[in-house]
Amino acid sequence: MTAKNALDVNELSFAYGSKKALDEVSFAVNAGECTMLLGPNGAGKSTLFALITRLYDSRQGSIKLCGFDIRKNSRKALAQLGVVFQQTTLDPDLTVMQNLRYHTALHGIGRKQANRRIQEELERFEMYDRRREKVRQLNGGHKRRVEIARALLHEPKLLLLDEPTVGLDVPSRQGIVEHVHELVKETDLAVLWATHLIDEIYPEDQLIILHKGRVMAKSNVDQLLKKTGASIHDVFSKLTRGQA
Ligand SMILES: Nc1ncnc2c1ncn2[C@@H]1O[C@H](COP(=O)(O)OP(=O)(O)OP(=O)(O)O)[C@@H](O)[C@H]1O
Numbered sequence: 001m002t003a004k005n006a007l008d009v010n011e012l013s014f015a016y017g018s019k020k021a022l023d024e025v026s027f028a029v030n031a032g033e034c035t036m037l038l039g040p041n042g043a044g045k046s047t048l049f050a051l052i053t054r055l056y057d058s059r060q061g062s063i064k065l066c067g068f069d070i071r072k073n074s075r076k077a078l079a080q081l082g083v084v085f086q087q088t089t090l091d092p093d094l095t096v097m098q099n100l101r102y103h104t105a106l107h108g109i110g111r112k113q114a115n116r117r118i119q120e121e122l123e124r125f126e127m128y129d130r131r132r133e134k135v136r137q138l139n140g141g142h143k144r145r146v147e148i149a150r151a152l153l154h155e156p157k158l159l160l161l162d163e164p165t166v167g168l169d170v171p172s173r174q175g176i177v178e179h180v181h182e183l184v185k186e187t188d189l190a191v192l193w194a195t196h197l198i199d200e201i202y203p204e205d206q207l208i209i210l211h212k213g214r215v216m217a218k219s220n221v222d223q224l225l226k227k228t229g230a231s232i233h234d235v236f237s238k239l240t241r242g243q244a
Pocket residue numbers: 016019020021039040041042043044045046047048196
C-alpha cells in the first residue's frame with residue numbers, strides 16, 4: 001500500500017447474520033486506473049460498495065480513501081468519493097441542471113464554480129445541450145451519463161460505479177464504457193467499476209475477480225491474459241465454475 005492509492009481495502013469481512021458476504025477481502029485501487037470488479041450474482045460486489053460508502057459498517061478489516069480511514073476520519077474520507085449506485089437517484093421531474101445544482105449545493109460549491117463544473121462534466125459526457133430538459137425525457141443511457149457527470153462535480157479522487165450499464169441497450173452501454181475509460185486516461189481519477197459483463201473490460205484495466213465473498217484473482221488484465229494464455233471469459237469461468 002502506498003500514499004498513491006485512492007482506495008485501500010484490507011482484510012475486510014462482513015456477514016448478514018450467519019451468512020458471510022465478504023471474507024478477508026484485500027485490494028488497492030490506484031489513481032489513473034480503471035479497476036473492474038468482476039463477479040457473478042451474489043459475489044459480494046454491492047456489499048463491498050455499501051461498506052465503502054458507509055451504508056454498512058464492519059469492524060473486521062479496514063477501508064482507506066486516499067489514506068483516510070473511513071471509520072476514524074469519515075468526513076475527509078468520504079469527501080474523496082463519487083458514487084453511482086445501481087438504482088438511479090436523479091429526480092425525474094427536475095431538469096438536468098436542477099439535479100446537478102442540487103448536488104453542488106449539498107457539497108457547498110458556490111454558484112459560479114458550480115456552473116463551471118457542471119458545464120465541464122456535461123460537455124465531457126456530451127450532455128450539455130440537454131441541460132434544460134427534464135430528466136424524465138432522457139433515455140436510460142443519457143440518464144446514466146448525467147449521473148456519472150454528477151458524481152464527478154465535487155472532483156472526487158475515486159469514482160465507484162455499481163453496474164452502471166444494467167438495463168441499457170448495447171450502443172448506450174458502449175458509450176458509457178468508452179466515456180469512463182477516456183476519463184481515466186485524461187485525468188488522475190481512480191475508478192472502481194462493479195460488473196458481471198466481460199465485454200466492459202479493457203486490456204489496460206486492473207481486474208479483481210470476486211466470488212462468494214473472496215478475491216479469486218487481482219491483476220492487470222493484459223498481464224493476466226498473457227500469463228494464463230486464456231481469455232477473460234475462460235479465466236472467469238474457471239475461477240467461478242458453476243456460478244457464472
Ligand atoms: N440484506 C441481506 N440480507 C441477507 N443476505 C444478503 C443481503 N444482501 C445480500 N445478501 C447476500 O450476500 C451475498 C452478497 O450479495 P451482494 O448483493 O453483495 O452480491 P452482488 O455481487 O452485488 O450480486 P448482484 O450482482 O446480484 O447485485 C449474497 O449471497 C446475498 O444473497
